[in-house]
Amino acid sequence: MSETLLEVNGLAKHYPVRKGLIVAKQVGTVRAVDGVSFSLKRGETLALVGESGCGKSTTARLVLRLIEPSAGTIRFEGVDVTRISGAAQRAMRRRMQIVFQDPYASLNPRLTVAETIAEPMLVHGIGDAASRRKRVEELLSLVGLRSFHAQRYPHEFSGGQRQRIGIARALAVQPDLVVCDEPVSALDVSIQAQVVNLLKDLQRRFGLAYLFIAHDLAVVKHVADRVAVMYLGQIVEVAGKRDLFAAPRHPYTRALLAAIPHPDPQRRGQVKPLGGDLPSPLNPPSGCRFHTRCPFAQERCRKEAPALRQLAPGHEAACHFAETLPAVGLDFTGGLSEAATKRLALYAKARAA
Amino acid sequence: MRDTSEPLLRIEGLRTVFRTHGGEITAVDGVDLSVPRGRTLGIVGESGCGKSVLSLSVMRLVAHPGRIAAGRVLLDGRDLLQVSSAEMRDVRGSQVAMIFQEPMTSLNPVHTVGFQITEAMRAHDTRASAAELRERAIEALNRVRIPAPDRRFDEYPHQLSGGMRQRVMIAMALSCKPKLLIADEPTTALDVTVQAQILDLLRDLQAETGMSIILITHDLGVVAEMADEVAVMYAGRVVERAEAGAIFGDPMHPYTLGLLGSVPRLDEERETLLAIEGSVPPPFALPKGCRFHPRCPFAAPECRSEQPPLREIVPGHSAACLRAPVEAFVA
Numbered sequence: 289m290s291e292t293l294l295e296v297n298g299l300a301k302h303y304p305v306r307k308g309l310i311v312a313k314q315v316g317t318v319r320a321v322d323g324v325s326f327s328l329k330r331g332e333t334l335a336l337v338g339e340s341g342c343g344k345s346t347t348a349r350l351v352l353r354l355i356e357p358s359a360g361t362i363r364f365e366g367v368d369v370t371r372i373s374g375a376a377q378r379a380m381r382r383r384m385q386i387v388f389q390d391p392y393a394s395l396n397p398r399l400t401v402a403e404t405i406a407e408p409m410l411v412h413g414i415g416d417a418a419s420r421r422k423r424v425e426e427l428l429s430l431v432g433l434r435s436f437h438a439q440r441y442p443h444e445f446s447g448g449q450r451q452r453i454g455i456a457r458a459l460a461v462q463p464d465l466v467v468c469d470e471p472v473s474a475l476d477v478s479i480q481a482q483v484v485n486l487l488k489d490l491q492r493r494f495g496l497a498y499l500f501i502a503h504d505l506a507v508v509k510h511v512a513d514r515v516a517v518m519y520l521g522q523i524v525e526v527a528g529k530r531d532l533f534a535a536p537r538h539p540y541t542r543a544l545l546a547a548i549p550h551p552d553p554q555r556r557g558q559v560k561p562l563g564g565d566l567p568s569p570l571n572p573p574s575g576c577r578f579h580t581r582c583p584f585a586q587e588r589c590r591k592e593a594p595a596l597r598q599l600a601p602g603h604e605a606a607c608h609f610a611e612t613l614p615a616v617g618l619d620f621t622g623g624l625s626e627a628a629t630k631r632l633a634l635y636a637k638a639r640a641a
Numbered sequence: 642m643r644d645t646s647e648p649l650l651r652i653e654g655l656r657t658v659f660r661t662h663g664g665e666i667t668a669v670d671g672v673d674l675s676v677p678r679g680r681t682l683g684i685v686g687e688s689g690c691g692k693s694v695l696s697l698s699v700m701r702l703v704a705h706p707g708r709i710a711a712g713r714v715l716l717d718g719r720d721l722l723q724v725s726s727a728e729m730r731d732v733r734g735s736q737v738a739m740i741f742q743e744p745m746t747s748l749n750p751v752h753t754v755g756f757q758i759t760e761a762m763r764a765h766d767t768r769a770s771a772a773e774l775r776e777r778a779i780e781a782l783n784r785v786r787i788p789a790p791d792r793r794f795d796e797y798p799h800q801l802s803g804g805m806r807q808r809v810m811i812a813m814a815l816s817c818k819p820k821l822l823i824a825d826e827p828t829t830a831l832d833v834t835v836q837a838q839i840l841d842l843l844r845d846l847q848a849e850t851g852m853s854i855i856l857i858t859h860d861l862g863v864v865a866e867m868a869d870e871v872a873v874m875y876a877g878r879v880v881e882r883a884e885a886g887a888i889f890g891d892p893m894h895p896y897t898l899g900l901l902g903s904v905p906r907l908d909e910e911r912e913t914l915l916a917i918e919g920s921v922p923p924p925f926a927l928p929k930g931c932r933f934h935p936r937c938p939f940a941a942p943e944c945r946s947e948q949p950p951l952r953e954i955v956p957g958h959s960a961a962c963l964r965a966p967v968e969a970f971v972a
Contacts (some may be wrong), residue, residue, distance in 0.1 A: 298950060339832035339833070339834065339835075340803075340832055411934065432696075448920055456842075476687035476688055476859060476904045476905045476921070477687060477859055477860075477861070477900055477904060478899060478917035478920075479687075479920060480903065481902070481903035481905075481914035481917070482916040482918075484905070484914055485914055488912075489913075502830065503833065504786065504833075505833070505907070506862075506904065506905040506906065506907055509907055510911070510914065515843075533907065538945050543834060544833060544834065546837075546909075547833045547837040548862065548907065549836075549840070549860070549862030549863050549865060549866040550862055550907065550908075551862050551865045551889060551901065551906070552884050553866075553885040553889055553890075554697055554886070554890075555865075556865065559837045559840065559866060560837070561834065561838040561840075562838075563838075565802045565804060565805070565835075566832075589647060620906075620907040620908040623891070624901070624906075625890040627890060627891045628889065628891070628892050630899065630968065631898055631966070631967055632898055632915060634939075634967055634968060634971055635895065635898045635899065635915060635938055635967075636902070636915055638938035638939050638971060639938040
């Protein structure tokens, strides 16, 4: 299971900014994704996290070639998908599917659930009508829906159920890689948990690899094996999730972790806001892109862009001073009170019964 | 001088209904709440639980086909549901103000930030000169820590980031020094680092002005960070009410437990989350008895027939559950 499924190297997407109505002159470039490299093993979950505008969704779409990269390679089982076309590309697409953020916008309102789920099979010419119908039923039960749901339309379902339909559609053609683009962030807390549990369960059963795009770090900690943190189009830190949460090395990762409010009033006031706003990707800061907001920035950070470098096995960060930063002082311990833990255990027991 | 131990806002038996083709639906059903002076009440619940309709009811902004069918909303002892529309207009802004989830859609894209901030000031103080208003608006922008406020005054909303827009909303809401700020999911649309900035700002402003805050959110982390008291709502009713510490430390209602189990925590690793089964019932098909019983793992036969009242289980801590605390009923 340690075989590399996806390898992305120096991936970039630059959007030209033009001005002028008749003679359009290029006045700048938005570097939405600017030299991103990562790899993903079969059956593994890599989370891409970062704030809006950091390029995480663009990266996901580049991997699927829903948009064309400006530079870089994307190797899927060793084959560079940026160079294939026609039948080869179509065959490749069957193996990479996507689950979208918005379960309201990502389902065609005019198609029944059965038609929606069968569509990818139709596109790829898999099976005949009868076998597809059978497969739809299988998929429905797989994602926790009932067979009578097949003839209904999306508007008859709640957000959580719609997301299950979207997941069934992605799994219809038995992909190896599923890109999950913020799959739970539009859902209510209790529904979020159901969908997260479902995704983890499906991964175990089918050995799926997930590229999981998210901004909620608590969800990421729950689903991911490894985490890549993005800032202004670049990866600033990659590590196994335990290392990342226990010992974040990049100041931006630390700031993100420190900004999460904990569901525990006793730790109130631990949240430390990061100053400033995200700079424009049209005109990113010189040197290290985080230096304008970094509490540890020094002269060198303004001039020289730090490369992503290995600090420990499997742990990389792009910071000149990663080794010499003061201790983190993040404290996630404490946790649930005794009474709450006891009652949650009773809840779990009663639910299982 | 008013008695300061008396809560600033008291909501009693509030019921807000909507007339639809399928008959009347009750979005808020008999809610009793109070907000102490200078403190923060957090209202937690998922979409459709009635938390936003509740706050609109306090502002008397429920639009047709909705209406407030019963109850009292006492601000400093005065029932806002009984005052005239003109008096209510005066209350909005100067006594109770509100900020919303989506700072982009709540700002007018064709007017400058400055125009929009001074709009409320002009409405409440017709004699102020333009220069005076500008000065007061810049001061308001300064108070919410917007850098270069005199430049921002002349900018349009699209020129600001999401966090800056929410700061402008807060500046507008506080421009007439309200006693109560209702914040309806104020940070839901924002990134986590910006959320931290806005929560920090709200806390500082509360300390400066002594205003009370009703914070509506679905995020238990935000509640834990901000609220002094917490009310958990489900399907139009308050199902649990206590001090923030007690809600998290001694959760009584099975719904509150389910919410706590649903959030992934940073301090532990679990293979599966303890999700709540099913989904929130639509308001036109509410189950009989306790509204949570179809999703409740502890539901007993009496839960299906009897609507449990909100009762005090330990002093200062109420829950609307026949089987709370649960360990007394389940081995």
